[in-house]
Amino acid sequence: MKEALKEAQKALDKDEVPVGCVIAHDGKIIARAHNQIETLKDPTAHAEMIAITQAASALESKWLKGTTAYVTIEPCLMCAGALVLARIDKLIFGAEDPKTGAFGSVYNILKSNKLNHRFEVVSGIMRGDCSFIISEFFKKKRKTRYQ
Numbered sequence: 001m002k003e004a005l006k007e008a009q010k011a012l013d014k015d016e017v018p019v020g021c022v023i024a025h026d027g028k029i030i031a032r033a034h035n036q037i038e039t040l041k042d043p044t045a046h047a048e049m050i051a052i053t054q055a056a057s058a059l060e061s062k063w064l065k066g067t068t069a070y071v072t073i074e075p076c077l078m079c080a081g082a083l084v085l086a087r088i089d090k091l092i093f094g095a096e097d098p099k100t101g102a103f104g105s106v107y108n109i110l111k112s113n114k115l116n117h118r119f120e121v122v123s124g125i126m127r128g129d130c131s132f133i134i135s136e137f138f139k140k141k142r143k144t145r146y147q
Contacts, residue, residue: 001094001126004070007034007047008133014039018133021047021071023055023064023088030067031055047071048079052086063087072130074101074123080109083119090120094130 007020011034023031031054036045048071055064068090069083075093080102083091096105103109103121110118 001070001072001092001130003029003032004047004072004094005126005129005133007032008072008130011035011047012133012137018137019047019071019073021051021069023051023067023069025055025059025064025067030058044078046076046079048075049082052082056086065089068092070125073097073134074103074105076100077102077107077109080107084109084115084117087117088119090122092122092125094124094126095134096123096127 003022004020007022008018011020012018016035016038019035021033022029031051033047033050033054035047036050037043048069051069052064055067056062064086067088069088071091071093073093073095074097075083076097077100091103093103098105100106103123110121
């Protein structure tokens with residue numbers, strides 16, 4: 001999760017919503033990414049989406065079997081769907097997302113009995129650090145907007 005937080009910091013430095021993601025395979029990081037929505041002018045340029053693409057390339061496979069994704073905040077529905085379709089083995093995230101979280105906060109994509117793939121989800125890892133970076137980002141955004 002520390003590496004995912006480093007990615008979130010890169011996003012913060014670029015004035016992007018500070019979300020970071022790393023994907024590991026056999027204990028080695030094979031993908032690392034941060035939000036690039038503003039930079040790329042692409043609403044799908046979430047950290048998870050970029051990391052999934054990198055990991056698939058690294059493994060030369062459309063399936064990310066044997067991988068674990070570490071994300072600083074609970075993935076949204078788009079990213080949750082992509083993680084299911086990529087067939088990761090495990091998701092570990094830091095902070096819950098009460099506005100768009102798709103692993104229990106707003107939705108729980110894995111409760112669908114129609115999915116052809118399920119995986120383990122662990123939440124709350126380094127919750128304080130993960131929550132702090134994103135909440136501080138939005139506090140500063142609100143403060144500058146109203147000045």
